[in-house]
Amino acid sequence: MEWRQMKSEVKKRLPEKRYEHVLRVVDMAERLADRHGISVKRAKKAALLHDVAKFMDREELRRIVIDYGEDESVLDFHHELWHAPAGAVIAREQFGIDDERILDAIRYHTTGRANMTSLEKVIYIADLVEEGRTFPGADTLRQYAQTATLEKGMLESVRHTVRFLLEKRAQVHPDSLACYNEHVQLVRETKE
Template sequence: MELAPIKSELANRLTSSRYEHVLRVAELSKKMAKQHGVSETAAEKAALFHDIAKCMKKEELLRRLEEAGEDKRLVDFHHELWHGPVGAIIARETFGINDEDVLNAVRFHTTGRANMSMLEKILFIADLIEPGRQFPGVDELREKSKGSIDKAMYYCIGHSIDYLVSKRAAIFPDSFDCYNEYMLKEGII
């Protein structure tokens, strides 16, 4: 699949800073895919699509979720979570992506979930620690994400949950399932 048309579509749909973020996530995802023996092409594709719905209006996101019969629980949670599933819908319907692993990586990048595939984990981590991200503790996360992918997930989902709790935000159940999986994994750290 040609990536140039996807990139120009992204440039149209996203703010320039969001577009730059997507390109950095794609670079890092490719690098991590190589390290961990996953298809670099799939990683790049998933990363390019991951935020394609990020700049859509809340009402439009909701409409797409409902039309597609997406997980009804999402509606009760912050609309920030909706762009992942809608991104996967757009990747499939508008761009003909049919690789379920790529679609799932896009779909779950906002929440995580239990039993993520290697590709899903790579996108989740790359999205959080790409070189443009600046938040307290990001360097430590980058450092800790250099070894095994599960160790990286342990720290990254831990950080995400910490952040949400600190904001007193509601936490989507899939994120808790993801968190629990890594906290219960022995020998991870």
């Protein structure tokens, strides 16, 4: 599918505000990909499609996760997590994306995981620090993510998310904790 068509198909599936967020994630992903020397084209596609399933019916999301063999462990966690694996399915089945690297970036954009590819990290970070984000500390994190190494940017991003969940007394998916633990280690090793 051509970029323009992909954009209009995504736009159709999202409320205006969410679509605008998606476009800002595309911008940020482009910048980060360029900075870290990974394929800008791939990053833009993953960013454009990352929230494609965000406004689908909750039961439909559950069904997609089960029927397409995605990791069902997300179903035991907040439904906010379900659109990521379901989004990877939609990207493949309805947008014809067959590049597993793009699909994984969509699949893990909310939880993160251990052993993420650079593309996965770029999408995770871009989603969190796109220019429209206004949570406390957003400006600092945005600046940091655009100047630090990918590992450090990822550590601060996943740390923000895990801390946010802890403060709400919400559950944290094990992939997010694995991602956090791994990055603490990675950043420590580069310091030594």
